[in-house]
Amino acid sequence: MSRIERIQKAKNTYPLDVVAHRLGLRTETRGGELYAVCANPDHADRHPSMNLSMRGKYAGKFKCFVCNARGDVIDLVALALKMTTPQALDWLDGESRRAPLPAPRVVKGPNVQPLNTDLTSFAQAAYTRRSDAAARWLVSRGLASVMDLFRLGSTDAPGFDVALLPQNYDRENGRIYQHKNFLNRVVIPYIDPVGVSYVNARALGEQKPKYLKPARPQGGAVPPYLLHMMLEMSEQIFVTEGELDCLSLHAALPGVAACAVPGTQTLSERDELLFEDREVIIVMDNDDAGIKARAELERRLLPYARSVTQAYVHPDFSDVNEQLVKRGKKWSAGYWEAVRTEAAGKKVYRTAL
Ligand SMILES: [Zn+2]
Secondary structure, rough: OOOOHHHHHHHHHHOOOHHHHOOOEEEEEEEEEEOOOOOOOOOOOOOOOEEEEOOOOOOEEEEEEOOOOOEHHHHHHHHHHOOOHHHHHHHHHOOOOOOOOOOOOOOOOOOOOOOOOOHHHHHHHHOOOOOOOHHHHHOOOOOHHHHOOOOOOOOOEEEEEEEEOOOOEOOOOOOOEOOHOOOOOOEEEEEOOOOEEEEEEEOOEEEEEEOOOOOOOOOOOOOOOOHHHHHHHEEEEEEEEEEEEEEEEEHHOOOOOOOOOOOOHOOOHHHHHHHOOOOEEEOOOHHHHHHHHHHHHHHHHHHOOEEEEOOOOOOOOOOOHHHHHHHHHHHHHHHHHHHHHHHHHHOOOOOOO
């Protein structure tokens, strides 16, 4: 039998799902499609991201939506066990005497201190002590109507309790300390069912950086801003790039379900699952970073979401907040209402940049 015949025979003999189980890959069915934990040893997949196509045009093919590994059943074995094609064929046929077991999956996390796991007291103090200067700044950004709804606060009041500030970790001396650069900022709390899991703090003056985020809790992931609250509200979810853009959508269209993913690199694979069966509308900034973030988010959410629509702020503006400030609430409301309607009609709403 030639090698090509042998490959063809293996493809006909060994179904993808059976082989995935032989390789010890956990599988699950979502939306009628079969997914397995990715076979690529270099991809620490914690939930099944790899589609196993069991019927139709791509029957017998697998594809990972995260690391883009793809191929047929022989490639799957070769990938999982780091084998050549002949070795993979031998393994499938049971001819390999010492069939190796898949290496245990070790999910490596950065060795960081468990800091800032609960910032509820900090956010609460910032909200109750919000200064007039901070309120004026929020009003100037068009956010008057949402600053209480979403508990926006500030740390510029005289005598703000330093002991409540988010912490930092000094690797040199192993010391944990309160991060005083969080003073004199607007505080945007990430409100979720268990309290405040994270904050972003925007400079009120000229201090750098403009946005200051606390050291992340173990694992490095940041939850999408307001997502848990929004999941209760609608099947259709807007995803913006920044928290202020998300708040601007809420100000323009009261009752809209909008969350923010400020930085796709801090979005955990676990949180991708929260978008399961939602109609996702992505609105990133009109710049290079925004274009990159759009593509990345579409790739990561497409396996879970019912639909993913790319929507854009008007090309005259760089982000949702600028559009709100410069064109006003009424104009913005009409604009986003049109986007929402187009997306609900399952049309992909794209305006050329
Ligand atoms: Zn993968």
